[in-house]
Amino acid sequence: MADLSMEQLSSQYYDILKELGNIGAGNATTALAQMLGGKLDMSVPQVRLLEFKEVGDLMGGADQIMAGIYLGVEGDITGSMMFLLGMESAKHLVAKLMMQEPSGDMFSEMELSALREVGNIITGSYLNSLSALTNLKMVPTVPAVAVDMAGAILSVPAIQFGLMGDNILLIETQFNDETQMNGYFILLPDLDSYSKILSSLGINV
Amino acid sequence: MGKSILVGMADLNICKSPDTITTLGLGSCVGIALRDPVTKIGGLAHIMLPDSKEITSVTHVPKFADTGIEELVKKVTEAGAVRSRLVAKIAGGAQMFAMSTNSSTMKVGERNVIAVKKKLKEMGIRLLAEDTGDSYGRTVVFDPETGNYTIKTVGKPEKVI
Numbered sequence: 001m002a003d004l005s006m007e008q009l010s011s012q013y014y015d016i017l018k019e020l021g022n023i024g025a026g027n028a029t030t031a032l033a034q035m036l037g038g039k040l041d042m043s044v045p046q047v048r049l050l051e052f053k054e055v056g057d058l059m060g061g062a063d064q065i066m067a068g069i070y071l072g073v074e075g076d077i078t079g080s081m082m083f084l085l086g087m088e089s090a091k092h093l094v095a096k097l098m099m100q101e102p103s104g105d106m107f108s109e110m111e112l113s114a115l116r117e118v119g120n121i122i123t124g125s126y127l128n129s130l131s132a133l134t135n136l137k138m139v140p141t142v143p144a145v146a147v148d149m150a151g152a153i154l155s156v157p158a159i160q161f162g163l164m165g166d167n168i169l170l171i172e173t174q175f176n177d178e179t180q181m182n183g184y185f186i187l188l189p190d191l192d193s194y195s196k197i198l199s200s201l202g203i204n205v
Numbered sequence: 206m207g208k209s210i211l212v213g214m215a216d217l218n219i220c221k222s223p224d225t226i227t228t229l230g231l232g233s234c235v236g237i238a239l240r241d242p243v244t245k246i247g248g249l250a251h252i253m254l255p256d257s258k259e260i261t262s263v264t265h266v267p268k269f270a271d272t273g274i275e276e277l278v279k280k281v282t283e284a285g286a287v288r289s290r291l292v293a294k295i296a297g298g299a300q301m302f303a304m305s306t307n308s309s310t311m312k313v314g315e316r317n318v319i320a321v322k323k324k325l326k327e328m329g330i331r332l333l334a335e336d337t338g339d340s341y342g343r344t345v346v347f348d349p350e351t352g353n354y355t356i357k358t359v360g361k362p363e364k365v366i
Contacts, residue, residue: 052214052216052268053215053216054213056213056229056230062213062214062228062229062344063229063230063357065359068302070301070302106359106360144302145302146301146302148301148342149229149230149343149344149359150230151214151229151342151344152231152232152299152341152342152343153301153342154214154230154232155214155230155231155232155233155234155301155342156232156233156301156302158214158215158253159234159253162215162253162268163254166215166265
């Protein structure tokens, strides 16, 4: 790793992140279905590599309101990850979980707490599947939730990608019961964790 | 009625009255508006990171506070603004998530604001007003005609600095 520059790393880096993201997102959606006690269809996750200035268009504009759940990763691998939901999807999910009609425009404390729990379960199963695959310990920290403009929430992972390059990598996953929900996963291993992931997968760095 | 010029993340552009310039959803990033009050030529930069010197390979100039401000100053003066008359207003630099871990990445908003102020001071550009910090996103609109910097947030009234 020490001998590699980020430019040399980046194409391989994205390929690996993409593959890990696919596996993680699949498991996370299964966990979500179990939590909701129903069947949940998931589309094949799409991996999107965006320039920073395109980030705003992702959710229909950088000033569109969305929910972001952000948590740190500790253990053999350090870094962070984020799960993002459009406002409509987030509301639908929370209402379903709490078995009540969605209230008002913004979330109540109770609903935010439910959202944090959704994040906890989804990201936990995402990390578990990666942990099983790589045989590396990954422990999520307590998640934090923010409901705000898409651009503002995405600035957090974008800045971390900004330290390495000029693009941001997102795993988009769509899941539906009767309503279509769009969710995005972003996995952000710290730079020094990256070589650990690679070597655990049998790739020499 | 002029048009509205949109600046994306890690992007910058210039603007002449009667047009206005805007950037959507500033989080930990900082939006720097510059203006020459006489020619009414201004510009806006949406920076993400404090210091280009922390990174080994700088490929994208508008991404950083230091290189972004230099580039914006260059562009507005090329467009006819007078360097010595330039004044600035800034917004953003929030901490979007309250987290105990990851302190250096989480505090990047604060570090961005400090870096922007330092660079402005270094270049002798006076900072007229700011709306920075806290934990919410900001959409900003800058009007080079009046110098008004309008800040919109979710669930709070609009603010003009």
